[in-house]
Amino acid sequence: MTDSQLSHYECGHCAATAPIDELIGTCPECGGPLLARYDLAAAARAALPSDGHGLWRWGSLLPVSEQARIQLGAGETPLLPTKLGEWLGTGPTWIKDEAANPTGSFKARGMAVAISRAAQLGATSLVVPSAGNAACAAAAYAAAAGLPLTVFMPADVPRAFQVEARACGARIELVDGLIDECGQRAQAMAERDGSFNLATFREPGRVEGKKTMGFEIARQLDWQLPEVIIYPAGGGTGIVALWKAFEELEAIGRIGPERPRLVMVQAETCAPLARAFDAGATTAEPWANGATVADGMRVPKSFGDRLVLDALRRSKGCAVTVSDHQMIEYARIMAGRTGLFPCPEGAACLAAQVRLASDGWIGPHERVVLFNTGSPLKHLHLWPNSTHPDD
Numbered sequence: 102m103t104d105s106q107l108s109h110y111e112c113g114h115c116a117a118t119a120p121i122d123e124l125i126g127t128c129p130e131c132g133g134p135l136l137a138r139y140d141l142a143a144a145a146r147a148a149l150p151s152d153g154h155g156l157w158r159w160g161s162l163l164p165v166s167e168q169a170r171i172q173l174g175a176g177e178t179p180l181l182p183t184k185l186g187e188w189l190g191t192g193p194t195w196i197k198d199e200a201a202n203p204t205g206s207f208k209a210r211g212m213a214v215a216i217s218r219a220a221q222l223g224a225t226s227l228v229v230p231s232a233g234n235a236a237c238a239a240a241a242y243a244a245a246a247g248l249p250l251t252v253f254m255p256a257d258v259p260r261a262f263q264v265e266a267r268a269c270g271a272r273i274e275l276v277d278g279l280i281d282e283c284g285q286r287a288q289a290m291a292e293r294d295g296s297f298n299l300a301t302f303r304e305p306g307r308v309e310g311k312k313t314m315g316f317e318i319a320r321q322l323d324w325q326l327p328e329v330i331i332y333p334a335g336g337g338t339g340i341v342a343l344w345k346a347f348e349e350l351e352a353i354g355r356i357g358p359e360r361p362r363l364v365m366v367q368a369e370t371c372a373p374l375a376r377a378f379d380a381g382a383t384t385a386e387p388w389a390n391g392a393t394v395a396d397g398m399r400v401p402k403s404f405g406d407r408l409v410l411d412a413l414r415r416s417k418g419c420a421v422t423v424s425d426h427q428m429i430e431y432a433r434i435m436a437g438r439t440g441l442f443p444c445p446e447g448a449a450c451l452a453a454q455v456r457l458a459s460d461g462w463i464g465p466h467e468r469v470v471l472f473n474t475g476s477p478l479k480h481l482h483l484w485p486n487s488t489h490p491d492d
Contacts (some may be wrong), residue, residue: 103151105161105163105164105166106140106141107140112134121164136305138265141353145354150481169221181196192464192469194470197471204431205476209241217246226294232396233254239252243269252270255282255283301336301338301404308309308342312349315350316346329463330343330361333376333474336366341412344363366446367421387400387402388401396480397475441473444480447472450471454469457480464465
């Protein structure tokens, strides 16, 4: 493995800089989200990826020193070829299957880096708001780090998430409200007792862990990026992370200036970022009474909305909303046509591809990567009648 070439943090809102040797979460000047910046010339000279394992193979471009990296196996998930492109009349389509990560979702990437960084810089306790998968990932990595963790979760989150997080030692506080209220409770706890807040965009490590998804796609496609990437979004960290990954890969000479068009998919009943994108706004207004079967999409307000919307527009991408019914049905369709049974968020990506192919937004020769961000096994309640009609 190679050591980090982290040089400083930069605010995504005001561009103020912050040091790397202090356990800070947001910009000390304006409170905005911090982004990690690296000595890219030094990173270009390093072996990238290195001979390590998982996401830490990209250690030169991650904000954690070599000796502080927690290993649970996050990263190096498969990019699965499918026949979906033939079915839809587009170019080849692959599925990036993030269910292969520890705790069954892409959230393991962000928590691997965020909690390794927090432990390295002296955190003594952690807190996070979560709609499900982030709680499980945070609990696993907190256990591996030997740090106590408190999770604030909506009370109606499926029981599977609660069971897994508790099994890893997290203290669960159930909240009668959505993730925004959980976020307020987590921030209040952080201010009260000094617990480090791992909330989305409230610290820089989670974006960095998730950007390794972009690194891996580039490497798995022999450094030739697809024309379109379709990604499900709640807070939108993955959109920002993918765009950052491609910028850094170009800077170190691994890819050229061409970029995929990023497609953000949200639930039509909780779509603050999609609504803002369609309106041409630079920030997103909170979504009232958001509700969807896709727990990861039930985010009524994103702290990083400016960064998400900017990345979408710079990529010449778009935003698509899908219904809960579509997610449930397209999970069956994806499973039947590819052999991969996705989570609702992953199914939403196929629903979006079908619409965009039908509209001609995706051309007949354009290559597409869909994301399945997690395992369906925590959502089995959505498919109570699982027998085949002919059985």
